[in-house]
Amino acid sequence: MIKIAVVGSAGRMGQTIIESINQNDKVSLGIALDKGDDLNAVLDQFDVLIDFTRPEATLDYLKICQQAEKSIVIGTTGFDDAGLELINNAAKNIPVVFAPNMSVGVNLTLKLLDMAAKVIGEDADIEIVEAHHRYKVDAPSGTALKMGEVVANALGRDLSQCAVYGREGIEEPRDRQTIGFSTIRGGDVVGEHTVSFFMEGERVEITHKASSRMTFANGAVRASSWLEGQSAGLYSMQNVLDL
Known part of the structure; x- marks a missing residue:
């Protein structure tokens, strides 16, 4: 054993x-x-x-x-x-x-994100939103970054070059080649991640929520x-x- x-x-x-x-x-x-x-x-x-x-x-x-x-x-x-x-x-x-996340569900989600990015990623604005408890010290979460990496790789992009971490003030119109990250911290949230693919007339969201x-x-x-x-x-x- x-x-x-x-x-x-x-x-x-x-x-x-x-x-x-x-x-x-x-x-x-x-x-x-x-x-x-x-x-x-x-x-x-x-x-x-x-x-x-x-x-x-x-x-x-x-x-x-x-x-x-x-x-x-x-x-x-x-x-x-x-x-x-x-x-x-x-x-x-x-x-x-x-692995930034050992959850079976999260790792299945990574597989689904790879598939989605290859099918619709070039025609979508891609945003990643993650939420964790108030005590988590790193942001964005390792899981969110891994999700971004999977999507970027599927699209032949370099995440270090295309990631946007938060927005403030007056900016140029959104560049479709970028991948946006938003971070929420509060309460006792174990971990929630949503990757949204925004297209004209429709939106695909892939979400994983951990309750334990x-x-x-x-x-x-x-x-x-x-x-x-x-x-x-x-x-x-x-x-x-x-x-």
């Missing part, structure tokens, strides 16, 4: 992951750690580590996993380019599942189980779900 280490175990997400592990008969909780605990001291107690903490902490755990040749599932968001490069480099030595963190936790545990026997490499939930 696969033994999982959970870091950030005292937080809301950490507690939900532990609950998901306890409900799954294919895995077991090897060790739960929080701030101040030494991962190096418990390397013999787990096979895979699940991390939904902060970028700086994740990179510390990643380095230890790389040195110990342990697999890791990363659900943390908000990495800068240097952090992303460290994740890519680590994946040359160990199996890494890295258990959706993310279950996906992360599923990814941990999938990693068994995988060779070193950088994987996404699309790989885990065979999408």
Whole structure:
């Protein structure tokens, strides 16, 4: 049975992951750690580590996993380019599942967005709106950015060049080649994302709403189980779900 280490175990997400592990008969909780605990001291107690903490902490755990040749599932968001490069480099030595959203539903949504963009994207103004709880610190969400990336790639665009983050004041008419992002923060919203394709006379909207963190936790545990026997490499939930 696969033994999982959970870091950030005292937080809301950490507690939900532990609950998901306890409900799954294919895995077991090897060790739960929080701030101040030494991962190096418990390397013999787990096979895979699940991390939904902060970028700086994740990179510390990643380095230890790389040195110990342990697999890791990363659900943390908000990495800068240097952090992303460290994740890519680590994946040359160990199996890494890295996804901004572990939800099965969100990853199915990404597939639908790819299809929609290829069919109607060139004829549409595309806007992405996301909402999360008041405590979320990065904006737009990693999931919103991933949705934008999927749409941009399907249309042969570079998201870093075509993304527009918020609007204010008097502007030129909207450029159809851009992809707009809007962010909402408040209350206890777990996560809501809508991608709208605005065409002349009609609009297509693809929406995902999460009402429980258990959706993310279950996906992360599923990814941990999938990693068994995988060779070193950088994987996404699309790989885990065979999408």
